[in-house]
Amino acid sequence: MTNGIFTVAILGVGARGGDVYGKLMKKQPDKYKITHLCDMRKDRLEYYGELFGVPESQRYTNEDDIFAERKADILVIGTQDNDHIRHAIRAFETGYDILVEKPLSDNEEECLKLLEAQKKSGCKALVCHVLRYAPAYRKLYEIVNSGILGKIVSINWTEPVAYWHQAHSYVRGNWRNTDIAAPMILAKCCHDLDLIQWFAKSKCRSVSSVGSLDFFKPECAPEGAAKRCTDCPHKSSCPYSAYKIYWEKWEKSGRPETGWPVSAVCQEPVKEKEFLNALENGPYGRCVFYCDNNVVDHQTVQMLFENGITATLHMTAFTATGGRRVTLFGTYGEVSMYDKEKIVVSVFGKPDEVIDVSTLTIDSSYGHGGGDYMLINTLYDMLMGNSAMETSLEASIESHLMGIKAEESRLAGGELKLVHR
Numbered sequence: 001m002t003n004g005i006f007t008v009a010i011l012g013v014g015a016r017g018g019d020v021y022g023k024l025m026k027k028q029p030d031k032y033k034i035t036h037l038c039d040m041r042k043d044r045l046e047y048y049g050e051l052f053g054v055p056e057s058q059r060y061t062n063e064d065d066i067f068a069e070r071k072a073d074i075l076v077i078g079t080q081d082n083d084h085i086r087h088a089i090r091a092f093e094t095g096y097d098i099l100v101e102k103p104l105s106d107n108e109e110e111c112l113k114l115l116e117a118q119k120k121s122g123c124k125a126l127v128c129h130v131l132r133y134a135p136a137y138r139k140l141y142e143i144v145n146s147g148i149l150g151k152i153v154s155i156n157w158t159e160p161v162a163y164w165h166q167a168h169s170y171v172r173g174n175w176r177n178t179d180i181a182a183p184m185i186l187a188k189c190c191h192d193l194d195l196i197q198w199f200a201k202s203k204c205r206s207v208s209s210v211g212s213l214d215f216f217k218p219e220c221a222p223e224g225a226a227k228r229c230t231d232c233p234h235k236s237s238c239p240y241s242a243y244k245i246y247w248e249k250w251e252k253s254g255r256p257e258t259g260w261p262v263s264a265v266c267q268e269p270v271k272e273k274e275f276l277n278a279l280e281n282g283p284y285g286r287c288v289f290y291c292d293n294n295v296v297d298h299q300t301v302q303m304l305f306e307n308g309i310t311a312t313l314h315m316t317a318f319t320a321t322g323g324r325r326v327t328l329f330g331t332y333g334e335v336s337m338y339d340k341e342k343i344v345v346s347v348f349g350k351p352d353e354v355i356d357v358s359t360l361t362i363d364s365s366y367g368h369g370g371g372d373y374m375l376i377n378t379l380y381d382m383l384m385g386n387s388a389m390e391t392s393l394e395a396s397i398e399s400h401l402m403g404i405k406a407e408e409s410r411l412a413g414g415e416l417k418l419v420h421r
């Protein structure tokens with residue numbers, strides 16, 4: 001660090017590493033300077049290398065180069081689910097402080113090894129549980145902590161994924177199959193488990209879970225459906241059609257150099273020919289009923305915490321929009337949050353107080369209700385030793401264990417599992 005500016009290397013310069021964290025860091029030159037990039041994809045290295053002003057000699061395609069020696073103060077790990085643990089452990093061994101994407105791992109032993117590696121290295125780590133930093137969730141936390149609801153007794157938490165998001169990420173995309181990614185309960189819901197654990201303020205004693213993949217499979221395809229949306233008679237009527245989710249969205253927006261999810265289909269700057277080619281031949285143009293997906297489209301988890309709090313988590317693909325819906329029930333009141341809209345505080349016997357979430361958000365253009373932006377600020381505070389940090393590696397691993405045990409329970413038909421041995 002020189003003059004309060006930390007140098008940054010990014011491993012995995014994709015939607016998160018490049019488009020979110022890289023761009024947010026670039027906007028704060030008084031805090032961060034991106035100096036090194038590593039990605040297997042040369043198109044991304046070139047695009048983000050130019051955007052962030054990283055010289056070609058400091059762009060790598062092989063991860064070994066980033067771990068040959070410590071190249072910067074921090075390593076941002078934005079690679080895929082199954083790589084995080086290897087990259088985080090190698091980063092600690094090389095002496096990097098890290099910002100690491102979730103989920104850390106879907107394996108209990110690996111999670112514990114990671115903790116050990118951090119302790120041994122003395123390096124700092126921040127896990128990208130972005131919602132803990134989002135103003136709406138901080139407000140909810142403040143309300144619960146104020147005591148006006150009495151003692152929290154139970155929690156009801158819904159994660160409505162949204163039909164198009166499920167199709168994009170968990171049917172056609174990177175998180176569709178547990179051979180290549182974490183199961184849904186970690187890939188999507190590790191944020192939910194992290195938040196529930198944060199609100200419960202206690203270790204989780206036991207979990208049980210049920211859920212399955214019911215809809216996105218061949219027997220549910222409409223009659224005459226083609227294997228690719230571009231050839232399909234239903235392409236203009238099926239809500240899951242790639243043509244509707246990506247192409248129509250791009251057309252309607254006036255074809256700007258648009259961000260996610262179009263940027264996942266075709267590298268920006270998006271050109272018509274490449275975009276059409278990606279829909280005709282790439283993974284995101286496949287019919288949702290004929291993909292190689294196996295992750296669930298709905299799942300519920302029941303939790304019992306050591307302090308007696310009970311919680312239920314319900315994840316479903318089948319919602320019109322995203323935005324978590326949660327209620328915390330206390331002995332003297334309840335609070336509900338629709339995280340994109342409002343918080344309703346109901347103290348028993350008093351009129352409701354309604355808080356408009358849009359008045360809390362820093363800027364609606366920042367992802368996760370401002371959480372992405374706040375995470376990058378918190379990272380800076382952590383590096384400077386001002387611990388405004390809401391989450392630690394230990395806390396993150398605690399909620400990962402809940403997810404790991406929930407998935408074990410689901411695969412065992414809902415059997416009760418203890419979270420700690």
Ligand SMILES: NC(=O)c1ccc[n+]([C@@H]2O[C@H](COP(=O)([O-])OP(=O)(O)OC[C@H]3O[C@@H](n4cnc5c(N)ncnc54)[C@H](O)[C@@H]3O)[C@@H](O)[C@H]2O)c1
Nearest residue numbers: 012013014015016038039040041063078079080081101128
């Ligand atoms: N915190 C959040 O809210 C949030 C939101 C979405 C995704 N994620 C997580 O972020 C991670 C990245 O997701 P994404 O959408 O940015 O994916 P992405 O595919 O857009 O980016 C990953 C990048 O890593 C590169 N890469 C993978 N392995 C590599 C290796 N060994 N060496 C060099 N480069 C490598 C890929 O080429 C790709 O460019 C995932 O684990 C995902 O679960 C977190």
